[in-house]
Amino acid sequence: MLKHALGRSQKWPPAWRDAMPAKHYDVVIVGAGGHGLATAYYLAKNHGIKNIAVLEKGYLGGGNTGRNTQVIRSNYFWPQSSAFFDRSLQLYEGLSKELNFNVMLSQRGILTLAHSHHELEGIRRWANAIRLNNIDSEIMTPEQIRELMPLINLDCRFPIRGGFIQRRGGIARHDAVAWAYARAASQHGVDIIQQCEVTGIDARAGRATGVQTSKGAISADKISIAVAGHTGVLAKMAGFRVPVTSMALQAMVSEPVKPCLDTVVLSPVIHAYVSQSDRGELVIGGGADIYNSYAQRGGIPLLEETVASVLELFPAFSRLRLMRQWAGIVDVTPDTTPIMGKTPVEKLYISGGWGTGGYKAIPAGGETMAYTIAEDRPHPLIEGFGLDRFQSGALIDEGAASGVAH
Amino acid sequence: MLQITCPYCGCRDETEYSFGGESHVSRPAPDAGDAEWSDYLFNRSNPRGIHYERWQHRFGCGRWFNIARDTVSHEIYATYEMGDARPDLPGKADN
Ligand SMILES: Cc1cc2nc3c(=O)[nH]c(=O)nc-3n(C[C@H](O)[C@H](O)[C@H](O)COP(=O)(O)OP(=O)(O)OC[C@H]3O[C@@H](n4cnc5c(N)ncnc54)[C@H](O)[C@@H]3O)c2cc1C
Numbered sequence A: 001m002l003k004h005a006l007g008r009s010q011k012w013p014p015a016w017r018d019a020m021p022a023k024h025y026d027v028v029i030v031g032a033g034g035h036g037l038a039t040a041y042y043l044a045k046n047h048g049i050k051n052i053a054v055l056e057k058g059y060l061g062g063g064n065t066g067r068n069t070q071v072i073r074s075n076y077f078w079p080q081s082s083a084f085f086d087r088s089l090q091l092y093e094g095l096s097k098e099l100n101f102n103v104m105l106s107q108r109g110i111l112t113l114a115h116s117h118h119e120l121e122g123i124r125r126w127a128n129a130i131r132l133n134n135i136d137s138e139i140m141t142p143e144q145i146r147e148l149m150p151l152i153n154l155d156c157r158f159p160i161r162g163g164f165i166q167r168r169g170g171i172a173r174h175d176a177v178a179w180a181y182a183r184a185a186s187q188h189g190v191d192i193i194q195q196c197e198v199t200g201i202d203a204r205a206g207r208a209t210g211v212q213t214s215k216g217a218i219s220a221d222k223i224s225i226a227v228a229g230h231t232g233v234l235a236k237m238a239g240f241r242v243p244v245t246s247m248a249l250q251a252m253v254s255e256p257v258k259p260c261l262d263t264v265v266l267s268p269v270i271h272a273y274v275s276q277s278d279r280g281e282l283v284i285g286g287g288a289d290i291y292n293s294y295a296q297r298g299g300i301p302l303l304e305e306t307v308a309s310v311l312e313l314f315p316a317f318s319r320l321r322l323m324r325q326w327a328g329i330v331d332v333t334p335d336t337t338p339i340m341g342k343t344p345v346e347k348l349y350i351s352g353g354w355g356t357g358g359y360k361a362i363p364a365g366g367e368t369m370a371y372t373i374a375e376d377r378p379h380p381l382i383e384g385f386g387l388d389r390f391q392s393g394a395l396i397d398e399g400a401a402s403g404v405a406h
Numbered sequence B: 001m002l003q004i005t006c007p008y009c010g011c012r013d014e015t016e017y018s019f020g021g022e023s024h025v026s027r028p029a030p031d032a033g034d035a036e037w038s039d040y041l042f043n044r045s046n047p048r049g050i051h052y053e054r055w056q057h058r059f060g061c062g063r064w065f066n067i068a069r070d071t072v073s074h075e076i077y078a079t080y081e082m083g084d085a086r087p088d089l090p091g092k093a094d095n
């Protein structure tokens, strides 16, 4: 690092090989976001499959993986979600070591606020359910909250009555997660092919055989879709429909300031959350725009609402300027649980419906999808996440527990 | 900010409206079977392109109506009443 610093950081070697597509692969993964890259890595590492390509229409990590607000937590409500998301948090806890790349995991805790007596009751139930799932969660009084974050305004328009915290939750650097999985996958021989858009999925007798791309046709034994907001577009290419709505979810950062907030704080009721990055910027997020969108930019009304909510919680932040605002297209499902596993087309797999909260799921998502693809049957942790639940009625309604978008 | 024209009140800001999702989704027969019912309840066309959708002028006249809107450019190509057929938009394929 010292050598590169003296050389003014001009000659860093690339972390992964930029490949050109071969004619055939054992597995083709569509989308080089966190989920696609992690799936490729675990396929190579845990299942010994080496002839893999990850195809990306833009640049690696340029989708939601590089646009999110980095929140990681496992305080879900239903046992299936808890088991899956806690596995993911555990993998995050060892990720820097596993991938030999500092993903800057910071388990600073995530605090969820309650603004009324009834909400406090709801949060008690939620926090207890989480503890019954063997996941840490603690109820906080307003006094404890004030101690944790002195800048908070407890007597805001919807006064704060309490909250609960998962101390193992926090943030990790999103670009580092994408780059770390890319480098590790590349070292296992995985081809990562950027600027390669999949435009069609070939199938014969109900079985996927390859893809059409902007860089020509590629045949494959197995294909997996990991394209977030474009899940519906890819499903349509393969001839089936999915219960997904694509919407713009935005985030924004302030100018950098000295450390002033060392916990992630969120309010489901006023629909906003904020944390401070290591660079000192306040990272702010809220709900998704209300209508279908594939335009990667957020609407002004929601931006105003989100900022107004954060300023109610932290009036001191009103002195800061917003530096940047952006959006990603998120794929929201009716029960806000992801869609993972097999599809109506044989040898075609899907990891989507991650909506507003799939960053925290990248390690376990990759691990369980790799198993599902290699074994051609769902990994036990994701058995309930299949497309078939929309017919059987066994939805996993995390709408309530997911609370706010993140 | 979308500018949506309510057929009854005229052009207003997005914030006066609520979104009602995809239009022209029709309910299958009671005995249609699980696959068809599941498709009706959960699956949506969610196109990258023209979307035929319902809006309500919630903070205005309160009435529902349809629009045809491009989900990439957000441009609105047609506004029409509930119960009207999907308008033809030649040259505006959804992709
Ligand atoms: C503003 C915002 C804040 C968020 N905050 C959080 C948070 O705090 N915590 C959390 O857990 N989650 C959060 N999320 C959600 C999270 O970012 C996503 O769920 C997650 O990154 C999805 O990862 P992915 O790999 O599935 O998708 P992506 O990272 O979007 O990758 C999909 C890739 O597929 C590519 N692609 C699409 N179509 C094609 C095609 N035809 N051919 C080839 N490639 C294609 C895209 O270019 C893209 O790079 C947030 C999302 C947004 C937008």
Ligand SMILES: [Zn+2]
Residues within 6 Å of the ligand: B006, B007, B008, B009, B010, B057, B060, B061, B062, B063
């Ligand atoms: Zn009106």
